[in-house]
Amino acid sequence: MSESDDSMSEIDAQEQNHSNGVGGGIPDYIMNLDNIPAKLPTHLELHKTRVICNIDAPQHTDPINYSGAYAALGVDNSVRLDNFCQNFKVEVKRFTDEDIEFDMIGIDPAIANAFRRILIAEVPTMAIERVYIANNTSLIQDEVLAHRLGLIPINADPKLFEYPDNAGGENNEKNTIVFKLHVHCVKGQPRITVKSDALKWLPNGSELIADDTKPNAESKPKTFTSFRDNHDSKKKFAKNPPAPKNLDIILAKLGPGQEIELEAHAVKGIGKTHAKWSPVATAWYRMLPEVVLMEDVVDEMAEELVSKCPAKVFDIEDIGEGRRRARVVNARACTLCRECIREKESEDGADKAIVIKKKEWEDLISLRRVKDHFIFTIESTGAISPDVLFTEAVKILEDKCERVITELS
Amino acid sequence: MEHGSYTDLSKSTFSLMDEDHTFANSVRFTLNQDPRVTFCGYSIPHPSENRVNVRVQTTACEVLKDGCQDLMLMCQHVRSTFEKAVNDFKTSKTGDHMDIV
Numbered sequence: 034m035s036e037s038d039d040s041m042s043e044i045d046a047q048e049q050n051h052s053n054g055v056g057g058g059i060p061d062y063i064m065n066l067d068n069i070p071a072k073l074p075t076h077l078e079l080h081k082t083r084v085i086c087n088i089d090a091p092q093h094t095d096p097i098n099y100s101g102a103y104a105a106l107g108v109d110n111s112v113r114l115d116n117f118c119q120n121f122k123v124e125v126k127r128f129t130d131e132d133i134e135f136d137m138i139g140i141d142p143a144i145a146n147a148f149r150r151i152l153i154a155e156v157p158t159m160a161i162e163r164v165y166i167a168n169n170t171s172l173i174q175d176e177v178l179a180h181r182l183g184l185i186p187i188n189a190d191p192k193l194f195e196y197p198d199n200a201g202g203e204n205n206e207k208n209t210i211v212f213k214l215h216v217h218c219v220k221g222q223p224r225i226t227v228k229s230d231a232l233k234w235l236p237n238g239s240e241l242i243a244d245d246t247k248p249n250a251e252s253k254p255k256t257f258t259s260f261r262d263n264h265d266s267k268k269k270f271a272k273n274p275p276a277p278k279n280l281d282i283i284l285a286k287l288g289p290g291q292e293i294e295l296e297a298h299a300v301k302g303i304g305k306t307h308a309k310w311s312p313v314a315t316a317w318y319r320m321l322p323e324v325v326l327m328e329d330v331v332d333e334m335a336e337e338l339v340s341k342c343p344a345k346v347f348d349i350e351d352i353g354e355g356r357r358r359a360r361v362v363n364a365r366a367c368t369l370c371r372e373c374i375r376e377k378e379s380e381d382g383a384d385k386a387i388v389i390k391k392k393e394w395e396d397l398i399s400l401r402r403v404k405d406h407f408i409f410t411i412e413s414t415g416a417i418s419p420d421v422l423f424t425e426a427v428k429i430l431e432d433k434c435e436r437v438i439t440e441l442s
Numbered sequence: 443m444e445h446g447s448y449t450d451l452s453k454s455t456f457s458l459m460d461e462d463h464t465f466a467n468s469v470r471f472t473l474n475q476d477p478r479v480t481f482c483g484y485s486i487p488h489p490s491e492n493r494v495n496v497r498v499q500t501t502a503c504e505v506l507k508d509g510c511q512d513l514m515l516m517c518q519h520v521r522s523t524f525e526k527a528v529n530d531f532k533t534s535k536t537g538d539h540m541d542i543v
Contacts (some may be wrong), residue, residue, distance in 0.1 A: 100477045111477040114512055123523045135527065137520075144473035144516070150464045212452035313539045324508065427521045433465045434514040441507050 046134070053252070060373040073108055083323065083400040088374050095139055096404055133419040138405065145318050145407045151426040152316040154304040157196075158324070158416055159210060159275070161297040161309075162294055167240050168278035168294040173285040181284055181310045182214075182297050186230050186414040198299045204239075204258040210275045210299040211235040211258060217294075218287035225287045230280035232297065241296050258298065260387045275299070278415040312422055314412040320402035322367035326359065328397055335359035338398075341372050365408075373398050452502045458494045462486070462543070466494040473498060473509040 073081065080093045099118070100111035118141040127134040139147065163180040171178075195208045212232040218225045239256040285293060304311035324346055329337055331352075338359045339347045344366040349357045374394045413419045453454070466484040473482040481499040498506055 098471060099474045100479065109477070110475075112475045114515055116514060118519050121519060121523060123527040124522075125527050128528065128531055128535075135524070140520070141471050143467040144520075147468045148465045156465070195466045287492075420524075424521055424522060427517050428522070430465070430468065430515050431517045431521075434462070434469075434510040434517070435460075437465070437469075438507055438514075441510075 061434065077103070077106075082404050084320065086369055086371070086400040086402065086406060088371055091402075096143075098141060103184050111345050114347075118399060126408075130417055130418065132410065133423070134408065134410045137318075137409055138255045139408045140405060140407065142404075145409070147430055148409075148426050149318060152313050152411060152422060153311055155429055156312045156422060156425050157191045157301050157303050158310050158312045158414075159187045159191050159299045159301055160307075161185065161187070161389060162197075162214070162300045162302070163298040163300075164295055165239075166295045167241065169293055171285050171291045171293050173289050177296075178285060178293070180355065182232075183307070184234075185284075186278040186416050187275060187299050188273070188278040188416050190273075190417070191301050193269060194301045196302075201215070204298065206238065206258075207321055208300060209238075210240050210259055212297045212299065213240070214249075214284075214297065215294045216235060216287060217292040218289055220289045222289060224282075224289070226283055227285040227287060227293065228280065229277040229282040231284070232277055234274050234276060235296075237275075239296055239298070247300060247354060282310075312414060312417050313419075314414055316409070316411045318409045320404065321406035321408060322364050323401040323403055324361045324364045324367055324402065325399040326361060327399055329360040330397055331356055338373060343370060344368050347373075359410060367400070371400065374400065393418075402439065451500075451504050452495075453499045455498045456498070456506055458496065460492050461494045462492065463494075468513055469496065469506075469509055472513045473505060476505055476509065476512075477504060479505055514535060 050387065072078070079085075081097050081251060084094050085092045097110065098112070100109070102110045104110075117139065122138040123135055126136070135400040136429045154189075161182045164177050164182055166179070169175055169178065173188050189210055194210075197204070200208050211234070213235050214232055216227050231234075239258040241256055243256055287293065302310040334348055335347075335357050339349055344363075346363050346367050347359050349363040350360045352358050376394060377433060407424075411419045411422060413422055419424070459486055463486070466486075470484050473479050478500050479498060480501060482497065484496045486494055496506070514532055
């Protein structure tokens with residue numbers, strides 16, 4: 034035993050020396066030695082790659098990514114970039130106009146979480162920010178109406194616009210979209226429900242006069258925006274004019290004689306400033322579930338197991354001689370409700386047979402999660418397609434890295 | 443940005459402004475995987491202030507720039523793999539539709 038210990042520490046020292054130099058691989062003569070465990074023992078490999086979900090709490094949740102974590106065993110835990118590139122896979126499972134579900138295999142929760150955070154808070158969109166109210170005699174207060182207008186998702190590509198700060202206070206066609214809302218419920222008519230389709234796009238900019246000074250005959254009156262170009266002339270808006278994505282959002286209800294007249298200006302922003310600028314309804318990820326039957330579950334217990342699971346993870350298969358066995362068919366659907374390993378409280382006077390059975394479910398089924406396989410779901414509000422959203426989020430993380438690199442140089 | 447000795451490059455704390463867990467956790471992850479790094483961690487001194495402190499101790503060299511570059515390359519690879527997977531999914535779906543029609 035002491036011999037192998039000595040050889041381990043020697044190799045450790047050699048590894049250290051080698052990694053001090055270039056950070057390259059382990060030299061060949063070491064790899065060819067007999068008693069070197071190049072891989073981890075099975076139980077440690079299990080702890081490193083799987084979260085084991087017991088009935089009380091999950092175990093081994095931390096991803097062990099320190100390069101020297103298993104140095105005492107002589108195993109190198111560092112991951113080179115080319116290893117990552119080889120092992121990384123993406124599989125798209127579902128893709129519609131509004132949401133996408135895909136699997137990312139071989140990535141770490143730190144990066145997956147970074148993408149999720151960026152999707153929710155840092156991908157820019159257009160949303161109504163300033164509302165100029167000319168007349169509001171409805172029952173909805175001005176500020177409540179303005180708040181509701183801000184939350185409407187706007188179908189406009191934010192890449193075509195700039196942030197309002199960059200223009201130095203000027204609201205021109207490069208950073209503002211102008212909408213107008215004018216609804217009047219005439220006396221004698223029934224009540225009107227104002228929906229978001231009542232918002233009309235004004236390609237020429239604002240029409241409300243800003244100053245009190247009388248305009249000259251030649252010059253145009255000064256409005257709240259200074260559009261130089263007509264938005265109409267831009268080809269990009271010809272096919273896809275900016276408009277609310279959903280046309281049936283209820284904004285207000287008007288009784289007879291009530292009127293709303295306002296102008297709403299939409300600008301570019303990010304979710305961090307206000308949630309109205311978040312491009313996703315939500316984005317989330319979960320780790321791939323893995324359900325393993327440690328022993329064969331047969332006959333009545335198999336049927337019980339199949340009926341217990343609400344997500345239909347298990348199924349029965351015949352193994353001949355009239356016997357049935359339970360099998361895991363759809364581990365991906367497992368929601369970790371733990372119904373299969375839960376035991377109900379036994380009543381008083383339970384006999385020994387039931388007590389023995391109580392211990393068995395937990396030992397028969399092992400609920401696990403694969404630590405580097407993430408099932409990502411992105412639900413977009415509709416302004417931007419979900420695959421474009423994810424690409425934008427990755428680009429934003431790259432931009433952050435670049436900013437830090439230029440600061441360091 | 444750097445709190446540490448200019449002569450001893452193996453240990454320093456980098457204080458980054460306008461960053462939060464999003465970037466700091468990712469960079470901490472890439473640095474931990476680097477075999478030259480003996481210690482790497484990050485902390486946020488106060489949640490109201492947008493500042494992150496990243497502490498790196500290495501076996502005698504500067505690694506933060508390499509870590510950021512690795513992270514950039516990882517992101518580019520993620521992006522290209524994702525786009526390829528989406529295109530494959532789209533072409534396979536249209537292929538199915540054409541078969542049915």
